Amino acid sequence: MKRLALILLLIAQLSIVNCQLSIAQIGTWKAYMSYYEPQQIVKAGANTLFVRASNSLYSYNLNDHSITTYDKVNTLNDTYINFIAWNQQVKQLMVVYQNGNIDLLDLNDNVTNISSYYSKTMTKDKTINKVYIYQQYAYLCTGFGIVKINMQRAEISESYILDQNIVAVNISGNQIYAKAKDGKVFVATMTANLIDKSNWQQTDTYPSFTDDTADWDNYIATVKTLQPGGPKNNTHGYMRFENQKLYTCEGSLMDGSNTTHIQTLSDGEWVFMDDENVKPEKGINYYNAMCLDTDPNDDTHMFVGTRTGLFEFRNGKIANAYNSTNSPIEAFDGKSVDYELITGVKCLSDGRVLFMNSQAPTQSLIELSQDGKFTSHSIPVLMKLNQNGYTNKSLGNLSDLRLDNNGHLWFVNNNWYIPSLYRYDIDTKKILTFTSFKNQDGLSIENINYVSCTMEDKDGNVWVGTQQGPLLLEKDQIESSSPVFTQVKVPRNDGTNYADYLLTGIGITSICIDGGGRKWFGTENNGVYLISEDNLTQIHHFTTDNSKLLSNHVTSISVNNKTGEVFFGTERGLCSYISDATSPASEMNEDDVYAYPNPVEPGYTGLITVVGLSYDADVKILTSSGRLVAQGRSNGGTFTWNGCDQQGRRVASGVYMVATATSNGDKGVVCKIAVIN
Numbered sequence: 001m002k003r004l005a006l007i008l009l010l011i012a013q014l015s016i017v018n019c020q021l022s023i024a025q026i027g028t029w030k031a032y033m034s035y036y037e038p039q040q041i042v043k044a045g046a047n048t049l050f051v052r053a054s055n056s057l058y059s060y061n062l063n064d065h066s067i068t069t070y071d072k073v074n075t076l077n078d079t080y081i082n083f084i085a086w087n088q089q090v091k092q093l094m095v096v097y098q099n100g101n102i103d104l105l106d107l108n109d110n111v112t113n114i115s116s117y118y119s120k121t122m123t124k125d126k127t128i129n130k131v132y133i134y135q136q137y138a139y140l141c142t143g144f145g146i147v148k149i150n151m152q153r154a155e156i157s158e159s160y161i162l163d164q165n166i167v168a169v170n171i172s173g174n175q176i177y178a179k180a181k182d183g184k185v186f187v188a189t190m191t192a193n194l195i196d197k198s199n200w201q202q203t204d205t206y207p208s209f210t211d212d213t214a215d216w217d218n219y220i221a222t223v224k225t226l227q228p229g230g231p232k233n234n235t236h237g238y239m240r241f242e243n244q245k246l247y248t249c250e251g252s253l254m255d256g257s258n259t260t261h262i263q264t265l266s267d268g269e270w271v272f273m274d275d276e277n278v279k280p281e282k283g284i285n286y287y288n289a290m291c292l293d294t295d296p297n298d299d300t301h302m303f304v305g306t307r308t309g310l311f312e313f314r315n316g317k318i319a320n321a322y323n324s325t326n327s328p329i330e331a332f333d334g335k336s337v338d339y340e341l342i343t344g345v346k347c348l349s350d351g352r353v354l355f356m357n358s359q360a361p362t363q364s365l366i367e368l369s370q371d372g373k374f375t376s377h378s379i380p381v382l383m384k385l386n387q388n389g390y391t392n393k394s395l396g397n398l399s400d401l402r403l404d405n406n407g408h409l410w411f412v413n414n415n416w417y418i419p420s421l422y423r424y425d426i427d428t429k430k431i432l433t434f435t436s437f438k439n440q441d442g443l444s445i446e447n448i449n450y451v452s453c454t455m456e457d458k459d460g461n462v463w464v465g466t467q468q469g470p471l472l473l474e475k476d477q478i479e480s481s482s483p484v485f486t487q488v489k490v491p492r493n494d495g496t497n498y499a500d501y502l503l504t505g506i507g508i509t510s511i512c513i514d515g516g517g518r519k520w521f522g523t524e525n526n527g528v529y530l531i532s533e534d535n536l537t538q539i540h541h542f543t544t545d546n547s548k549l550l551s552n553h554v555t556s557i558s559v560n561n562k563t564g565e566v567f568f569g570t571e572r573g574l575c576s577y578i579s580d581a582t583s584p585a586s587e588m589n590e591d592d593v594y595a596y597p598n599p600v601e602p603g604y605t606g607l608i609t610v611v612g613l614s615y616d617a618d619v620k621i622l623t624s625s626g627r628l629v630a631q632g633r634s635n636g637g638t639f640t641w642n643g644c645d646q647q648g649r650r651v652a653s654g655v656y657m658v659a660t661a662t663s664n665g666d667k668g669v670v671c672k673i674a675v676i677n
Contacts, residue, residue: 024578025597026564026606027577027578027607028577028578029073029578030575031073031074032573033574034231036230036231036232038220039053040216041223042085043086044059045091047061047063049215049222049223051228054234056230057071057095069228069229070109072550073548073575075105075109076095077103077113078103079550081095083130085132087136092104092151096131099118100118100126101118102117104154114149114156124161125142126143128142130168130169132170134171136151141168141178145163145166146166146169146178146194148160158195159195160194161195162180165182167180168209171190174190174191175190176188176194185203232263234572234574235251235569236570237251237252238556239251243294244562245265245266246265246558247262247263248265249262249290253397258288259288260288261273273304273313273316278318283337284325286311287338288307288308289304290343290399291344293353297349300316303355305343305344305355306342308323309321309329309340310345324337324340329357330361332388341360342355344399346409350370351369352370354367354426356401356411358396358399361393363394364398365377365379365382365398379424381422382398385417395417395420396413396415396416396417397414397415398412398413399412399413404423409426410423410454412453415450420433421435421454421473434483437466439486440484440486445468445487450507452508452509453465453509455511455513457517460475461473461475463519465508468507469508470503470511470521471487472535473485489502490538503523506523507523507526509554509555510554510557512558512559512566513559514561514579514581515564515582515583515584515636518531518539525552526543527543527552527554528541528554547577548577550568550572550573550574550575554568555570556569561636564580564581565579566578580640581637581638582635582638584615585613585637587614588614588617594610595610595671595672595673596611600674602676607640609639609640609641610639610671611637611638613670614662615637616633617634617661618633619633619634621641621656621659622659623656629645630645641673650677651675653675655674656673657672
């Protein structure tokens with residue numbers, strides 16, 4: 001009874017603490033989809049509106065006014081929705097994705113996936129142009145003909161290969177009509193063998209193919225008032241995590257639009273810059289944000305590099321806009337003000353701002369002083385681009401500006417013309433140039449068409465993302481006259497002495513290092529890799545097939561080292577994963593170290609997480625009598641326990657002690673965990 005009373009008392013105490021904590025469990029995913037731009041509205045039943053917005057999906061209940069958002073993490077099987085269509089007979093919503101995958105969603109949020117069309121290999125054009133609902137069927141208009149789906153049975157019934165790009169279908173009476181993209185219309189009798197192409201005849205007489213817009217017309221005014229949350233768009237090609245906020249922008253030189261969205265995520269809420277109402281000085285447009293940085297002394301002060309110049313914001317409002325009319329910034333051809341490319345920006349602690357003017361005729365790096373004065377830095381090695389009748393312009397995409405621990409500025413030329421890496425000493429103006437890459441085996445690393453990114457690890461080494469995989473420029477090689485780049489060798493462990501270069505041949509688009517010193521690599525089309533601190537072990541390889549990752553094309557990565565949340569910007573939107581590493585504490589104390597979930601309630605089988613630890617702390621889980629149950633070392637400031645003893649058996653109900661030892665030999669119990677079975 002005393003033991004039970006102790007457990008109950010501890011549970012009461014922990015409940016008070018944990019009510020203040022809202023922490024996602026390790027291994028969980030979250031999607032941050034945009035629902036900002038309505039594209040389709042479909043009324044389902046008497047009270048539900050389904051809305052396709054920004055190629056995502058949410059529903060609105062007309063009675064209780066509740067909003068439910070859907071994404072690949074919590075309900076759906078894919079991302080980037082091209083069409084939705086409601087079938088009243090089977091009471092299901094058909095969700096058609098851009099890649100041809102299909103979900104059927106009912107009003108209770110049950111979903112059935114039809115992947116057979118998506119997974120079908122064929123040489124014909126599988127593009128789905130439209131969906132037509134008739135009885136229990138959905139007719140998909142495709143690049144080669146029509147695909148008939150039985151929604152009641154969630155299966156493909158038939159395919160009609162007409163060798164026409166069909167854009168609309170209509171069934172009238174006993175006839176089915178198919179309209180091709182070139183305007184031709186084909187008809188067949190419903191009782192005929194529609195699989196036989198000869199039963200389809202071209203006709204000049206046909207019913208209307210006009211879309212039914214009643215739901216849109218009746219409810220668009222209501223939908224425009226809704227706030228389902230999320231970012232303004234699904235493009236997060238550039239991200240920075242600073243000041244416990246995630247900052248994102250498009251990060252694209254040319255994305256097919258002139259829109260620009262600067263947005264921040266903090267405590268689950270999105271905040272947007274006043275980008276829709278930006279009316280800068282006459283002659284300066286605000287297009288395509290490619291990079292951003294915040295003032296180290298004031299996180300409400302920000303600079304944004306765009307296709308059309310440099311923009312300064314204060315408290316979310318534009319303060320200044322700079323282009324060739326009021327600064328040294330130059331257009332790529334010396335005259336087109338909509339193409340004055342600011343591809344990299346870095347704010348210094350002394351108030352100066354450095355930014356890159358790519359493809360400029362006479363300069364590359366520009367400095368803006370705290371009192372508003374500009375200085376153009378003459379750096380000849382950056383003036384090597386020959387283009388549009390110009391010689392010796394600044395390189396094509398000088399980007400990814402980062403300061404190392406010694407205050408040096410690192411950046412890359414992420415462009416096919418002289419793909420390269422640079423280190424610039426801001427005070428002495430000395431620049432180190434890396435335009436060729438030789439590995440530790442004396443081999444030249446060939447076919448590097450881009451150098452995408454850099455990241456300094458905790459040991460002062462610099463990781464470099466390239467088309468041929470990650471390269472490591474070790475600290476002692478940085479200032480060498482003939483620098484060697486390490487391609488880390490990973491032993492095969494197959495009984496031979498062979499090893500393979502780490503991620504060789506895989507295009508690296510982004511690199512991030514977490515609190516445990518582990519490397520996260522985003523790739524061009526291979527998802528995300530997590531590599532151990534010693535670089536020899538692949539801990540995770542996330543793809544769209546084995547995880548909730550939204551796309552295998554990852555454009556950016558950022559990590560919140562306080563919570564372990566790792567953000568992945570992809571070509572299909574933003575998602576995150578809760579990892580098992582956080583930044584280590586410089587010192588451990590009982591006020592900052594805690595475990596969650598705590599208490600561990602009956603039925604819980606996930607990981608129990610301890611945070612607030614020092615780097616590489618030795619952790620032991622002990623019973624109240626001091627018997628060892630489990631042990632290990634922290635990842636950065638985090639340790640995880642599966643709730644089992646060293647023999648793999650679930651531990652009994654009770655109170656367990658978390659005892660630690662630091663690298664200095666300091667020992668102590670830092671927290672307690674209550675387990676209830």
